[in-house]
Amino acid sequence: MIRIWKMMNSKKIIFIVTLIFLEAVGFLVLPTLAAEILNLAAQGIETGAVRTIGIVMIVVTLITIVIAVFSTRLSAQESQGLGNTLRKKLFEKIMSFSSQELSSFGTSTLITRTSNDVMQIQLVTMLMLRLIIMSPIVMVVSFLFAFQREAQLAWVFAVTIPAIAIGVGLILRKASPIFRSIQKKTDRLNQIFREGLTGMRVIRAFNTTSYEEERFDEANQDFRDTSIRANTILALMLPVMIIVMGISNVLIFTQGTQLISLGIMDIGNLVAFVQYGVQMLISILQVAMLFFFLPRAEVSAERILEVLDTELHIRDESDVDTLGPVDKVNLELKDVAFGFKGAERDAVCDINMNLEPGDTLAIIGGTGSGKTTIANLITRLYEATSGEILVNGKDIGTIKQHELRENIGYAPQQALLFSGTIRSNLQYGNPQASEEEMWHALSIAQADFVEDLDRRVEAGGRNFSGGQRQRLNIARAIVSQPNIYIFDDSFSALDFKTDAKLREALKPETEDAIVIIIAQRVNTVVNADEILVLDNGQIVGRGSHEELMATNRLYQDIVSSQTKGAGE
Known part of the structure; x- marks a missing residue:
């Protein structure tokens, strides 16, 4: 929590603490003034002095209220500002994650950490600024004023305050580990709920709705039972506080009345002492109630810092190279290999290719043969385990990621x-694209269904068919006007006629660029300058369509299976 709180503005915090100190002093002066009124009344002093003290009390109260409102507003601004800072830092960090970091955390827990955990930090920060700062001030000032009024009763606090501290400490020690488990169970609930939403069609198709409901109920009940157990333990705080407060008042009144009967103590001092005692115990209660939230906030802080402290697997080095402004690039892969962590074998190995501007390379192979992995290596979404990937002779590991990807137009598999709108989606490829350029890209992508660039696009493109989404995806890559185009199975949802028309329209647009087409359909790759045939992550054939048909058995089998399927 300390590291999180260090992100706040220290000067503002000092100012807030000053205001809270003035607020506490103003609030605690009132019992002393009330005691003076009672003492004057008991002594039969004329009402003019009482009236004067009453006016002073009203003025002090009004000033204290103004200070309290102002300090509360500043505290709210700081706590909300901290939440804003944390969400921004988390989002920036997560956006820089590679697939390896994303898979190690999981989507559901990252969402929870960015939302629920940040809210826990905000809540506790607000309470901390108001209670943790206010309560010690109130306790110290109350003790000083009470000691000033009647030192002979101060021993009561020496008994009650340690008793409360011990009780609260034991309760929190028991509750803290339970709150840690609550955050993990929150992740579990979010994960199951998210899977249920995203996999709705599959769940219904396989008629597993009852199974998913049972799975959710199990996690939900586990969360409920754990929360009940934690809150039951924390509920012991209030009875402990009430018992100690009652004992404190009994001791104060018992000893105080004896002192009054002996003429040692004034009745006004007893009333003030009781009020200060109550304020001290209420302050302790407020701090104790803060500890109701603090264990969860500590867990949330740890989870947030775990994300922020994660070392990036793929990052820009301090001595990065630059491509500079280039009109054309060449791409070379030398003995490239990549393996997922914990996998028995590499996903791809011994990948070699050399592409010049104007070249069109196609990659074909069965599911799981490593086609998409090569695309992810070129875009540096994965880091090659061994070998080199060179752009204009420079290793992409030494080039800024932003600069590398500026030269790549990528239409992913999904x-x-x-x-947003069609316009905003196309501008992901090129924020400065003109309307003419966007319509031109849509024309090449055969997106003739688009009549208005400002047509609404739902999240994930749910209001478009699979083929329409693919064509908009391709248009987004085209509008970026890159030096390297990568189409990762992005023609699969198109019919053969649209596929052919799109590839024909694409030729003049990419004549000075490198085009990499990843596909499973032979008709998509048949006109490529060179075709790579992949099997189990290795290149088992390369050449033109005619050469492969004459020499490569696997390619022949792919063509035969698709031709047979089309004939049937």
Whole structure:
């Protein structure tokens, strides 16, 4: 928590503490003034002095209220500002994650950490600024004023305050590990709920709704039972506080009345002493109630810092190279290999290719043969385990990621669209693209269904068919006007006629660029300058369509299976 709180503005915190100190002093002066009124009244002093003290009390109260409102507003601004800072830092960090970091955390827990955990930090920060700062001030000032009024009763606090501290400490020690488990169970609930939403079609198709409901109920009940157990333990705080407060008042009144009967103590001092005692115990209660939230906030802080402290597997080095402004690039892969952590074998190995501007390379192979892995290596979404990937002779590991990807137009396997409009989605490829350039890209992508660039796009492109999403995805890559185009199975949802028309329209647009087409359909790759045939992550054939048909058995089998399927 300390590291999190260090992100706040220290000067503002000092100012807030000053205001809270003035607020506490103003609030605690009132019992002393009230005691003076009672003492004057008991002594039969004329009402003019009483009236004067009453006016002073009203003025002090009004000033204290103004200070309290102002300090509360500043505290709210700081706590909300901290939440804003944390969400920004988390988002920036997560956006820089590679697939390896994303898979190690999981989507559901990252969402929880960015939302629920940050809210826990905000809540506790607000309470900390108001209670943790206010309560010690109130306790110290109350003790000083009470000691000033009647030193002979101060021993009561020496008994009651340690008793409360011990009780609260034992309760929190028991509750803290339970709250840690609550955050993990929250992740579990979010994960199951998210899987249920995203996999709705599959769940219904396989008629497993009852199974998913049972799975959710199990996690939900586990969360409920754990929360009940934690809150039951924390509920002991209030009875402990009430018992100690009652004992404190009994001791104060018992000893105080004896002192009054002996003429040692004034009745006004007894009333003030009781009020200060109550304020001290209420302050302790407020701090104790803060500890109701603190264990969860500590867990949330640890989880947030775990994300922020994660070492990036793929990052820009301090001595990065630059490509500079280039009109054309060449791409070379030398003995490239990549393996997922914990896998028995590499996903791809011994990948070699050399592409010049104007070249069109196609990669074909069965599912799991490593086609998409090569695309992810070129875009540096994965880091090659061994070998080199060179752009204009420079290793992509020494080039800024931003600069590398500026030269790549990527249409991924899953045609993801963002909520917004068609215009805003195309501008992901090129924020400065003109309307003419966007319509031109849509024309090449055969997106003739688009009549208005400002047509609404739902999250994920749910209001478009699979083929429409793929064509918008391809248009987004085209509008970026890159030096390297990568189409990762992005023609699969198109019919043969649209596929052929799109590839024909694409030729003049990419004549000075490198084009890499990853596909499973032979008709998509048949006109490529060179075709790589992959099997189990290795290149088992390369050449033109005619050469492979004459020499490569695997390619022949792929063509035969697709031709047979088409004939049937």
